[in-house]
Amino acid sequence: MGKYQNICVLTGAGISAESGIKTFRDANGLWENHDIMEVASPEGYADKPALVQRFYNARRMQLKEVEPNPAHYALAKLESMVSEFALVTQNVDDLHERAGCKNIFHMHGELRKIRHTKTGEVKYFEGEVSKEDYLLWRPDIVWFGENVKYMEEIQIAASKCDLFLCIGTSNQVYPAAGFVQIAKESGARCIELNMESTALSAYYDESHLGPASAVVPDFIKSLL
Numbered sequence: 001m002g003k004y005q006n007i008c009v010l011t012g013a014g015i016s017a018e019s020g021i022k023t024f025r026d027a028n029g030l031w032e033n034h035d036i037m038e039v040a041s042p043e044g045y046a047d048k049p050a051l052v053q054r055f056y057n058a059r060r061m062q063l064k065e066v067e068p069n070p071a072h073y074a075l076a077k078l079e080s081m082v083s084e085f086a087l088v089t090q091n092v093d094d095l096h097e098r099a100g101c102k103n104i105f106h107m108h109g110e111l112r113k114i115r116h117t118k119t120g121e122v123k124y125f126e127g128e129v130s131k132e133d134y135l136l137w138r139p140d141i142v143w144f145g146e147n148v149k150y151m152e153e154i155q156i157a158a159s160k161c162d163l164f165l166c167i168g169t170s171n172q173v174y175p176a177a178g179f180v181q182i183a184k185e186s187g188a189r190c191i192e193l194n195m196e197s198t199a200l201s202a203y204y205d206e207s208h209l210g211p212a213s214a215v216v217p218d219f220i221k222s223l224l
């Protein structure tokens with residue numbers, strides 16, 4: 001890859017949009033027709049566990065109907081061409097791994113995992129959580145007000161990389177939106193690839209606008 005040998009990538013919902021998974025901040029402000037706080041907060045779960053479990057059961061089943069798109073595959077190829085690569089994703093789907101990416105940090109958790117509400121045990125899970133388990137096993141998703149996962153690993157990756165790519169995120173949710181600052185202060189070139197400008201676009205060295213399935217493969221080709 002010549003110029004860059006250590007790449008850190010941050011992805012958000014926009015990279016999976018063309019695979020058929022809705023982004024969070026669509027025009028109506030709802031996530032799959034639900035108020036985000038209702039289905040993505042500990043309070044929402046305490047209030048309506050059945051609704052929350054049914055919501056994530058549906059999201060988990062949806063994974064079976066979607067496929068990675070060219071942006072996911074292009075990142076997997078990029079990973080295979082450099083000596084160090086970290087893929088930090090805010091997405092809870094499994095499209096990066098299904099495209100072949102290896103070193104993935106799911107900072108907001110994973111739809112394919114559930115967590116025991118008393119012991120904290122986490123396990124891979126397929127299918128639908130049954131009514132009897134609604135209060136015992138919760139989705140292993142980081143909800144609003146909860147700590148994100150892998151902060152230490154991500155901070156190290158962002159501070160060591162020579163190229164930082166930010167793909168398909170509105171950059172409205174922290175700490176993810178702040179990782180670029182770590183990378184930039186450590187001397188990395190920082191590039192944003194998104195459908196539209198974000199509040200942080202001016203902070204990036206470059207912004208490439210357009211659908212991820214086209215912009216990401218094109219950009220990665222330009223690096224070769």
Ligand code: OAD
Pocket residue numbers: 011012013014015017018023024025026036040090091108141142143144167168169170171172173193194195196198210211212213
């Ligand atoms: P958002 O829904 O906030 O932002 C998605 C971004 O992707 C927007 O800037 C869109 O313009 C862009 N976009 C949409 N379609 C695209 C496409 N085809 N190609 C490229 N870009 C496209 O999603 P996130 O930034 O990922 O957290 O949201 C961050 C977090 O907020 C989520 O992880 C979620 C939510 O609260 C949790 O659930 C814990």
